[in-house]
Amino acid sequence: MKNVLIVSGHPELNTSIANQTILSEVAQALPEAEIRRLDTLYPDYKFDIAAEQAALLKADVIVFQFPFSWYSMPGLMKLWLDQVFLHGFSHGSKGKLGGKKLILSFTTGAPVAAYQKDGVMKHTIDDYIPQFETTATLCGLDFQEPIYTNGISYTARNDEATINAQRELAKDHAARLIANIKAVAA
Template structure:
């Protein structure tokens, strides 16, 4: 079974992230979903409850849209509160050791804009160093991110095209989870 930490601040209006989650729910993968934005709209995250959920799972998926080259604030708050000393790191903080840290996110802009001379100057993987280091620091197995671009209708794609691409990403995620079970 996998745990999906859903960190979309406006999930109800999402096209891509919503399609990914719906595809996972209807798949044959056993996944438990924690929609932290709806569980903690005040950002008052209960570390002990979240830690209990993490401890029950080998595969932890972090599903979110990229916001200003980073994770949404609710996910950063979740990391700050849940991955505490003595639990996730420190001399006795080995509770996450060996668990799989699986980033799965969506990127609004086109891939062509994420390169040295593109509008965003860096490749998407370069914006993932903070989460990669978080996985290493907590002794988790960092899995290369699963993501896709052009998730915004502002990039010229229709809602249907975005949803179709999101379902494709979900299928990739499902296949990956099956391969490591």
């Protein structure tokens, strides 16, 4: 299998049910994959740019794992992107990431019904994807079909049955992500 890098952008992964479960399942199924938890590596949000760029250069497949936050990635991951994906490294005439596969893997708190033209958000999830696809295009990354799961809200964790249901949704998400990683890394 090719080198797989998973960048976890959850700002407080220890409080997560879904993202924590997804990463645990992936780590078990793909022990050779490198998982970089931004929240534990950089609790002060001061990134080691050289280390992050080295991890990206080594990877053939890059996965961004995060909870959908304000219709994008969380602030921690956005700051990481701003500081690590520099001109001359990630893009531009001397960009070094071209040809690597990029997989978005994320969860949303709101249910799928909210992400409909006639739903609360007035947009589908697909309407929010172009910004990520444009970033991939700029960097020469091969953008893969995103993997996401709706309806995993931290505000809905008020009983054990709900928590278990979220874990099961996360395990299903992880299985889809693992299959996708294996397919693109073959």
